[in-house]
Amino acid sequence: MQKIALVLFDGARLFDTAVVDEVWGARSGPGAELRKCAETKDPVRLTGGAVLTPERGFSWLRTADLVFVPGLADVDARPSPALLAALRSAHRAGAQVAGLCLGAFVLGAAGLLDDRPASTHWRFTTELARRHPRAHVDPGVLYTGADGVWTSAGVAAGIDLCLHLVRLAQGADAAAAIARSMVTAPFRSGGQAQFITAPTPPPGDEPLAAVRERALRELRRPLTVAELAGWASMSERTFARRFVAETGTTPLRWLLDQRIARAQQLLERSALPVAEIASCCGFGSAVSFRQHFTRQVGVAPSRYRADFRPAITS
The missing domain is CATH 3.40.50.880 (Class I glutamine amidotransferase (GATase) domain)
Structure with missing residues (x-):
């Protein structure tokens, strides 16, 4: 309690x-x-x-x-x-x-x-x-x-x-x-900006929303700003500026936040080894995953899993 x-x-x-x-x-x-x-x-x-x-x-x-x-x-x-x-x-x-x-x-x-x-x-x-x-x-x-x-x-x-x-x-x-x-957003990282330039895009003009959805489907593999910009048919500079204006954070920071959030879910819901979770979430190595996870969440992945082991279902 x-x-x-x-x-x-x-x-x-x-x-x-x-x-x-x-x-x-x-x-x-x-x-x-x-x-x-x-x-x-x-x-x-x-x-x-x-x-x-x-x-x-x-x-x-x-x-x-x-x-x-x-x-x-x-x-x-x-x-x-x-x-x-x-x-x-x-x-x-x-x-x-x-x-x-x-x-x-x-x-x-x-x-x-x-x-x-x-x-x-x-x-x-x-x-x-x-x-x-x-x-x-x-x-x-x-x-x-x-x-x-x-x-x-x-x-x-x-x-x-x-x-x-x-x-x-x-x-x-x-x-x-x-x-x-x-009925509120489930995850906004602390580092996100307090306000954004364009909180709602013009009707019918949501290319970056589609990019974010695709990125979430492909979190398993490395993603670069250049690749995301290509999906939106924009230059990297224009894409990065539009991304910050729409979301309040940079593309790389947003990707890291989503990878960490996905890892938290897998640590709670599955019995996958930490190294496999690192791969599923697009981290280059288990070491890199542990470093990023510990820095952002405050505890190591293994400790996080131990703390919330009752939530594991498989």
Whole structure:
């Protein structure tokens, strides 16, 4: 049973609290225990006039595996000293701490962003970097994290971070099932851009969508930007520019993300040897696969399989 703490405070964004409740509440099933925590048991007023009643005090954060901090409605609001102390204490006790959107400012005030990567809504990344110069603020990514401290960009990026943390805790299949039930994208990597130039292509003009579909069918073999550009009848330069504009990431980064996602599924669902999975997913060697997988997922393929072995069906 994974213990999840959702921090409540006056002026927190209702959307962010709802995202955590959606992903880690009933949809995560019996594998997670979600509790709403605040400084006192008094009702907490969120944005839009919504009122929630806490179930636990801040002391519960020290027992949690994962602590979520929703965004601030007012970036200039000052988090209470009790909240900041509780977050520091929870992280020291081993909890992962995640700040959604402007919740990054709360983590920064607690000193948890020092010498770590950080993100927030693109409109406030400059201010986050100004207030917390020791944080490594990346203004473009959807979410990022290190040493058990996570932050996400605005609004929907909070869903992406929550699903990523489900993947790490319960496996890719569990995250995909939650995404399906929420009717949202099952996998957007943290390195994807916060916004893209052309979110929807003109009607009847979707050559790159067809390229991506074909690439997914042919992940087993090496694929180059030149080959993908040829499928789209474009020069490499034009193809790369259009790809980033449509997806928010580069062709090679997108391919790597899809190879890793496919590998996670195979590790969970099959008993194939790691070397064979590496080949099925288009990695040049088992060594290269292990390096990329460990860097992106945070654990080696063998450890990932051991963690989620109950999901293997063959």
